[in-house]
Amino acid sequence: MLQNRRPLTGLWALFARLMAALVPVSTIVYVSRVLPDMGLIVYKEQFLAFFLTLCLALTFMTVPARAAHKQQAHVPWYDVILVLAALAIGGYISFEYGSLITTMGLITDDKVLVSAIGVVLLLEAARRQAGWVMVGLALVALSYAYFGHHLSGVFETRVIGLDRLLIYNYLGTGAILGTPLYVAATIVAAFVLFGQVLFLVGGGDAISNFAFALMGRRRGGPAKVAVLSSAFFGSLSGSASGNVATTGMLTIPMMRRVGYSDTKAAAIEAVASTGGLVLPPVMAATGFLMAEFLGIPYSTVAIAAAIPALLFYLCVYLQVDMEAGRNGITGWQGDDLPGLRRSCIEILPVVLPFAGLLYTLFALYWSPAASAFMGTGITIIVSLALAWMRQSARGYFNVIATAGEAVVFIAIMCAVAGLVVGCLGLTGLGSSLAQNLVTLSGGSVWLLLGFAAIGCIVLGMGVPVTATYIILVILVGPALVEVGVDDLSAHMFVFYFGTLSFLTPPVCLAVFVAASIAQSPPMRTAGYALRFAIVAYLIPFVFVFNPAFLFQGTWxxxxxxxxxxIVGVFLLSAGLVGYLKAPLSIALRVLLVGAGLVALFLCGTSWLVTLFAVALLIVVSRYKFGSSDKRTLGSAPVS
Structure with a gap:
């Protein structure tokens, strides 16, 4: 997300804050069904049009057309025109949608004009918010839909008129005003508000202090703090690079001070922050989209994602610990760490909102948005009851407005992703591309998974994770399902590799942010990041062939x-780092890596594979550490 925001003053600043606050408030009104209870029927698309209007107008007010103009304290005349245009278009759709929907099949001048202006405004807002990458994808999709009939072969499309193309994408239910924007306007907005309120009343500091108190003085303590805190913040923030910029400013310098190299400190933070995107219960809100696409409860998605995410963080944690042991890195030696007892007391008020969130979401089966609002309500009640958490009325208003500003970026990206999905739906490229991928792979599941993984990483580079998932699940997902991969595994596979684009060179945004903080070489940092995140690259292939890793199967x-x-990750981590309470020889490292891979990929064939891996870990530990004279057998210093 671009940070070129105008420092507005006076009435413009007040107007922008009021409009920003209206973004989450509109979500609360819609989700709580206040208007239908009053006898006022509101179509979903009416609400989405109103919500998108607020986001467009707010973008043109607060984000300048060029970075060079970011010091403007007022809204220039041309952006005033864009704000008025956005409000006019949104108002027309919001108030006239009841009549528009009855004549949606008819092409009229007013629909074409509204749709054309709406698409242009959306693309300009996306350019200001995220640069040209998403805009380029949208323009390619629109161009393909309009000019595709001039192509030949599998990419040839039927003739689609420009008027029909615009109306379908801006006013229809399967494009801009479709599922992606709906999830952003309800679930994402609700969870962003929950996170912002939680941080306002000191929840973020309480979590950080607890992580430092729990892990700070352990071997390699600051790195373990980075793993723990970045996991939580990454799950809520939905932005790997944003999470690095937030937590990395504190954790990376601390890791360097206790002995981690610049490159490894940056790599650890980048990997830990990126992993938060796939970590339940929030999963950066992308998990909620997955549930919508699959038509299953979100609890099913969150439970399915639990084992892979925990194995991911176990791998990072073990490597961090083994690196510390191999290099003699101790914990934090300063006396400025918070006490564990006080930290536990301070984190209790933070646990209550999460308990309410999880109970309503998984036990009462409330909708995700309603559960998030319950968590927000509990947070506010707790903060009012405790003097050290209590805020002024202005503080609560400001956090609502801040939450609205944070939602705008995600909503704009989801709307553009919906535009791409609409174009793919009109042209039928999604199904034809799936057939081509299956043909290219010759029916080999392994080869198709390899093609899909590479395609997901490439298409996800520079694109926000939510938009990446939406586009990839339309383009790549059907091909995986066609060769026999079940729907949940296919969606999770696409989600994982789309997320890994934040770590994979050459466009590894999370790594670049971490490297800039640590002042380390980006590509070398990316190399270490790939090693720390190795399980994330392996586990999608594992759960495709063994759905038990997604909680699919018998107990x-x-x-x-x-x-x-667990055992496979232990063996793999020890082999990659070259340390298991003492340095390991090259031969032993190769053996452990191979055994770890066998345990992960072949455990589904028989319990004997698992027992072999457990036995090997026990034997190696006893052989290496059974007595002082055996400690050096088979070991050699590792560089």
Whole structure:
């Protein structure tokens, strides 16, 4: 997300704050169904048009057309025109949608004009918010839909008139005003508000202090703090690079001071922050989109994502610990760490909102948005009851407005992703591309998964994770399902590799942000990041062939997968770092890496594989550390 925001003053600043506050307030009104209870029927598309209007107008007010103009304290005349145009278009759709929907099949001048202006405004807002990448994708999709009939072969499309193309994408239910924007306007807005309120009343500091108190003095303590805190913040923020910029400013210098190299400190923070995007219960809100697309409860998605995410963080944690052991890195030696007892007391008020959120979401089966609002309400009540958390009325208003500003970026990206989805739906490229990928792979599931992984990483570079998932699940997902991969595994596979674009060179945004903080070479940092995140690159292939890793199967199969996964990650981490309480020889490292891979990929064939991996870990530990004279057998210093 671009940070070129105008420092507005006076009435413009007040107007912008009021409009920003209206963004989450509109979500609360819609989700709580206040208007229908009053006898006023509101179509979903009417609400989405109103919500998008607020986001467009707010973008033109606060984000300048060029970075060079970011010091403007007022809104220039041309942006005033864009604000008025956005309000006019949104108002027309919001108030006239009841009549528009009855004549949606008829092409009229007013629909074409409204749609054309709306698409242009959306693309300009996306350019200001995120640069040219998403705009380029949208323009390619529109161009393909309009000019595709001039192509030949599998990419040839039927003739689609410009008027029909514009109306379908801006006024229809399967494009801009479709599922992606709906999830952003309800679920994402609700969870962003929950996160902002939680941080306002000191929840962020309480979590950070607890992480430092719990892990700070352990071996390699600051790195373990980075893993723990970045996991939580990344899950809520939905932005890997934003999470690095927030937590990395504190954790990276601390890691460097205790002995981690610049490159490794930056790599650890980048990986830990990126992993938060796939970590339940929030999963950066993308998990809610997955549930919408699959038509299943979100609880099913969150439970399915649990084992892979925990194995991911176990791998990072173990490597961090082993790196510290190999290089003699101790914990934080300063006396400025918070006390564990006080930190536990301070975090209790933060646990209550999360308990309410999880209870309503997983036990009462409330909608995700309603559960998030419950968590927000509990947070506010707790903060009012405790003097050290209590805020002024102005503070609560400001946090609502700040939440609205944070939602705008995601909503604009989801709307553009909806535009791309609409174009793909009109042309039928999604299904034809799936057929081509299957043909290209020759029916080989392994080869198709390889093509899909590479395609997901490439298409996800420079694109926000939510938009990446939406586009990839339309383009790549059907091909995986066609060769026999179940729907949930296919969606999770696409989600994982789209997320990994933040770590994979050459466009590894999370790594670049971390490297800039640590002042380390970006590509070398990316190399270490790939090693720390190795499980994230392996686990999608693993759960495709063994759905037990996604909690799909009998309890015995799930238990086998869990045990094999933990032991496999242990073996793999030790082999990659080259340390298991003492340096390991090259031969032993190769053996451990190979055994770890076997445990992960073949555990589903038999319990014997899991037992072999467990036995190997026990034997290696006893052989290496059974007595002082055996400690050096088979070991060699590792560079």
């Amino acid at each position: 015995l199969e799930i238990a086998n997968a869990t045990v094999a996964g």
